Amino acid sequence: MQSTNAMIYFVLVLLFINLNVSVAIRSVTYNGIGTFTWNFYDPVYRPSAFLMLPQNPDKIDPSFHLFTRNNTEQYDVLDYKEQDSITHSHFNSSLPTKVVIHGFRDGEQIGYRWMKKMSDRMLERENVNVILVDWYAGSFGMYGQAMVNTQIVGAMLGNLISMLANSFGANNFHLIGDCLGVYVAGIATIFLGGKSSLVNRITSLDGSGPIYTLPGYNLLSNQPFIDAIHSDPSFFTYQQTCGTIDFWPLLQRTTMNNVRARDMYIDSLKKDIPQPKTFECENESSFKQGKCTDCGSNGEKCALLGPNAIDYKKFVDEISDENQKRKRFFMITNSVEPYLSKYQYIIKIKNNNLNWLSIFSIDSIKFYDSNGKVDHLILNTWMGLSNIPCVLSIMPNNLKKIKLIQNPHRYWMNLGKRIDVCVIDLTYPNMGMEGPSNVIKFCLSNDDGDMQTVVLNRC
Numbered sequence: 174m175q176s177t178n179a180m181i182y183f184v185l186v187l188l189f190i191n192l193n194v195s196v197a198i199r200s201v202t203y204n205g206i207g208t209f210t211w212n213f214y215d216p217v218y219r220p221s222a223f224l225m226l227p228q229n230p231d232k233i234d235p236s237f238h239l240f241t242r243n244n245t246e247q248y249d250v251l252d253y254k255e256q257d258s259i260t261h262s263h264f265n266s267s268l269p270t271k272v273v274i275h276g277f278r279d280g281e282q283i284g285y286r287w288m289k290k291m292s293d294r295m296l297e298r299e300n301v302n303v304i305l306v307d308w309y310a311g312s313f314g315m316y317g318q319a320m321v322n323t324q325i326v327g328a329m330l331g332n333l334i335s336m337l338a339n340s341f342g343a344n345n346f347h348l349i350g351d352c353l354g355v356y357v358a359g360i361a362t363i364f365l366g367g368k369s370s371l372v373n374r375i376t377s378l379d380g381s382g383p384i385y386t387l388p389g390y391n392l393l394s395n396q397p398f399i400d401a402i403h404s405d406p407s408f409f410t411y412q413q414t415c416g417t418i419d420f421w422p423l424l425q426r427t428t429m430n431n432v433r434a435r436d437m438y439i440d441s442l443k444k445d446i447p448q449p450k451t452f453e454c455e456n457e458s459s460f461k462q463g464k465c466t467d468c469g470s471n472g473e474k475c476a477l478l479g480p481n482a483i484d485y486k487k488f489v490d491e492i493s494d495e496n497q498k499r500k501r502f503f504m505i506t507n508s509v510e511p512y513l514s515k516y517q518y519i520i521k522i523k524n525n526n527l528n529w530l531s532i533f534s535i536d537s538i539k540f541y542d543s544n545g546k547v548d549h550l551i552l553n554t555w556m557g558l559s560n561i562p563c564v565l566s567i568m569p570n571n572l573k574k575i576k577l578i579q580n581p582h583r584y585w586m587n588l589g590k591r592i593d594v595c596v597i598d599l600t601y602p603n604m605g606m607e608g609p610s611n612v613i614k615f616c617l618s619n620d621d622g623d624m625q626t627v628v629l630n631r632c
């Protein structure tokens with residue numbers, strides 16, 4: 174990757190020399206905002222910023238919209254150049270402030286829906302100021318252009334925070350960025366320099382890249398706590414850790430989905446949902462095999478996804494080694510709303526006659542609650558084969574019955590016999606957001622004549 178980019182760079186430099194292209198602009202200065210150069214480019218994290226400079230702030234023209242419990246429907250427009258815009262707004266400087274920033278090709282009407290929903294949930298939950306940053310015009314160019322424009326939006330947000338702090342005494346900011354919005358959050362924090370402690374947390378929702386790779390980040394006197402949610406574990410770039418703690422909410426079913434980290438975050442803000450507990454684990458496959466279900470003696474191996482992720486700060490602060498600080502947390506979620514479900518179960522299928530072929534032929538499990546509501550789980554083919562437990566969450570909270578369904582195409586493997594599973598253990602060893610740490614046993618029941626289905630009732 175790096176060498177390819179170096180090569181492209183080299184070829185382009187040659188082109189510039191040979192074609193005698195008029196002198197390229199390498200830097201641009203905007204009063205009160207900063208001087209910007211080509212240095213925002215990074216061959217690994219920001220290749221599309223190659224030879225790019227941000228557009229004029231007047232063109233990008235981000236707006237800062239304030240919602241509070243006093244004005245949940247009609248926002249106040251905040252302007253860092255006009256103190257009156259704050260004085261005449263509902264901004265309450267003794268409250269914490271949440272700043273929500275959209276990403277690429279978003280904002281205005283499109284992005285406003287999710288941003289407003291997030292704002293509503295935050296205000297239901299907590300008495301805070303919510304500022305929605307809309308940089309629609311700057312986000313709508315090419316990706317590389319939008320990316321470098323985050324520097325302007327970040328600096329302007331930095332100006333606003335600085336003014337809210339200096340003139341009004343606000344001192345507690347939590348920045349929440351979606352995709353490229355994460356760069357805006359990081360740059361605003363860097364812009365604040367010595368006053369970076371005003372920003373105590375950044376939440377990265379499918380962030381476009383790790384904030385700590387931004388120029389100047391390492392010079393910060395105070396680095397914020399960063400919680401990053403990654404919605405798609407299969408996508409290469411998201412495998413890297415981006416934050417102080419990184420969350421991978423794994424969807425229970427692997428159907429096509431467009432669930433994003435921000436939807437999960439919005440879900441986690443609901444007042445009445447249980448705590449979305451996640452588990453520290455090396456990787457997805459270890460987690461799915463049920464190897465990471467222990468929260469540790471002090472709870473240091475579990476973190477809560479969403480607003481309470483900050484509770485984990487106390488564990489991170491104790492670690493001095495920067496490399497050990499970055500941690501990965503996993504959880505199983507539903508693939509439709511509500512994404513966060515009440516329990517995460519470990520399923521262990523015990524096979525009575527140790528006939529691995531029979532287990533191999535099971536390809537789905539249906540769960541029934543007391544109202545007969547069904548949830549369907551397609552099994553990973555190899556799961557039963559090695560008798561490894563599988564971690565998953567399921568919707569019914571009051572499980573009554575389980576059906577194991579054999580795949581008709583694999584039915585022959587079991588020589589046409591009924592699969593002989595006597596017990597399924599469902600465990601939620603402290604994995605539940607509620608509920609006891611215990612095992613529910615299911616036993617074979619012969620009330621179903623269908624040879625390809627095994628029915629188990631609670632025993």
Ligand SMILES: *[C@@H]1O[C@H](CO)[C@@H](O)[C@H](O)[C@H]1NC(C)=O
Pocket residue numbers: 243262263264265
């Ligand atoms: C919010 O409303 C309450 C009661 O209506 C009022 O006392 C308070 O001053 C308002 N706060 C702000 C910041 O506007």
Ligand SMILES: *[C@@H]1O[C@H](CO)[C@@H](O)[C@H](O)[C@H]1NC(C)=O
Pocket residue numbers: 265266267268300
């Ligand atoms: C600002 O918030 C504080 C803390 O909740 C509250 O005591 C105060 O009355 C609020 N001020 C206004 C003007 O609403």
Ligand SMILES: *[C@@H]1O[C@H](CO)[C@@H](O)[C@H](O)[C@H]1NC(C)=O
Pocket residue numbers: 455456458459
């Ligand atoms: C996952 O982590 C385990 C150690 O916890 C390791 O043995 C395994 O090879 C890893 N798997 C992948 C796919 O990286």
